[in-house]
Amino acid sequence: MNDRIGRLRDVTINLAHGGGGRAMRDLIEDVFVIAFDNPALASLEDQAVFPLADLARLGDRLAFTTDSYVVDPLFFPGGDIGTLAVSGTVNDLAMSGAKPLFLSCGMVIEEGLAVDVLRRVAASMQRVAIEAGVSIVTGDTKVVERGCADKLFINTAGIGVVPPGVNISARRAQAGDVVIVNGFLGDHGAAILVARQQLALQADIASDCAPLGSLVDAMLGACKDIHCMRDATRGGVATVLNEFAVSSGVAIRIQENALPIREEVKGACEILGLDPLYLANEGKLVALVPPYAAQRVLAAMHAHPAGTRAAIIGEVVAEPTGIVVLHTVFGGQRIVDMLTGEQLPRIC
Template identity: 65%
Template sequence: MTTPKRTLKATHITMAHGAGGKAMRDLIEDVFVGSFDNSHLNALEDQARIDLAELQRDGNRIAFTTDGYVVDPIEFLGGNIGALAVNGTVNDLAVSGAIPKYLSCSMILEEGLEVAQLRRIVDSMRAAADAAGVAIVTGDTKVVPKGKGDKIFISTTGIGVIPEGIEISASRVKPGDKVIVNGWVGDHGAAILNARGDLALDVELHTDCQPLHELMQVMLKACPDLHAVRDASRGGVATVVNEFAETSGVAIRLYENAVPVRTEVRGVCEILGLDALYFANEGKLVAVVPAADADAVLAAMQAHPAGKEAAIIGEAYEGVAGRVVVQTGFGGERILDMLVGEQLPRIC
């Protein structure tokens, strides 16, 4: 790790740390450059300069995505807003079949934020980036007056490279395709809800925040013709399958008893009258694969740490275009519509 040229001595963020002067330079060089530490960022230019030849070695198309993170609280069991920002953006790239490469990071800090807490968040971002094989190569920092923000908001943008021949799209779902999820559903939503302390539950609920790029490569090796894949973050599995059905003009049926949901998460849902299928996830994807390849993809996923609890939870069929139904444990069916309103605000 590069030794920072400057040292941040302040214990809390002040307006001066966003003013463009010495205090801001101390913050950037010590906290951000000192942790993220790569040649692109260390140059301290106004932009990262990427070698096109390097990108072209891995594919013939660029995947480009951006996202913002305003989760409350900013630290919770199993992660924090920093790890969430990195993994969330990595996963948005990964589900296209792309190999994630570079991230940018924009931070809005509230005056009064503890520098020690900021360091923990930045260090977790570095650890998450290292685990995903990406570099945080450029960024921006702003500070807003106390009471005008909520500790820290993070925006990340990611660039990845899609290898030639991979065509993953919500428009490719066909009748007969199988729907697979890579594990327990609803962990992140339940963890954030519990971390807020409103339920006073005597149970530990951990976020499922994790990168999915390696799992995606395993899945593509088992079936290069994956039809559709998305990460089930805000709006959960229900939103993803509704998007697939609507875009492809097919109907999708999920099997309630096949959806993997932890007992603790079921308990939270029962208390609040909510549905785990709508709960946010930060380490779960929903894949639609040709029926002939479903068992091979499932086996490959279950052999990977990020897919040990993977399960086939449904299928596409010729029915009312755009309709999603859930076959209940009692043998009946209910319509699973798009999420209406805000079930759990500031979940990511």
């Protein structure tokens, strides 16, 4: 092991930790190298290098994505900014059917952040990375002056490999497709409200933050020809369905009485005038599946820990194109538009 490991003695982050010198190297080695612990990262090169032959054995296309995370507070029921950073990027890869493999991690740290907070976040990232079967193999650290950032921002980019025969796209929705979600909607948005003490609830609500790669594997095992799939993060299920409808030139009809939403989340939305269809999720996906395979896919989801409450919530129809319609419990209908503005700031 590198003889510099364990030399970080600072209690809080200072500007020297982003200055490129000894203090920065001590921070990287003592916090990130120890936490993420893999040979590609431990070499501390400016890049991670992988044999193309190893990737080609897994599939015929490369999937690449990036996202940034700015949640407030950093720690909330069911997760923290670190679990979000890994789960979110893993899920973006998985929604294409790709097997997620490698992540990068870029940290923008505000001067004065406690080093122990950074250690907790790094530990969370590694825990979720192990669960998702990915490695955090390269990264970057920047420190900004106090007041120039809100504690900690994280960017993660990810690489995965798409297996042959899988073609998931927002443009592939077809009339007759069945709309499936993998469980309760809106938990993450409600959990953030509770964590900010903006809402006093008797029951605990935890974020649904989780990596979904293995769930997608199970779904593809039941039906390789899943047409569309996307995780319902900012903008919620309503925004995802609108994206599918517009991209494919179809209409989507969903049933209010089929939506899996906790009573606590419904109550929170009623108090604040929010619609749970627009609340952020961090462990929920929306899939459009051919009707002949819908029950097989649903059964595969129910057998997976991340899909035990999976439900069919609607169907795709031909017209009117680009529209999502909700059939209410009272027998009426209303158009569900794409989210305009922002329901909750700093949600992910």
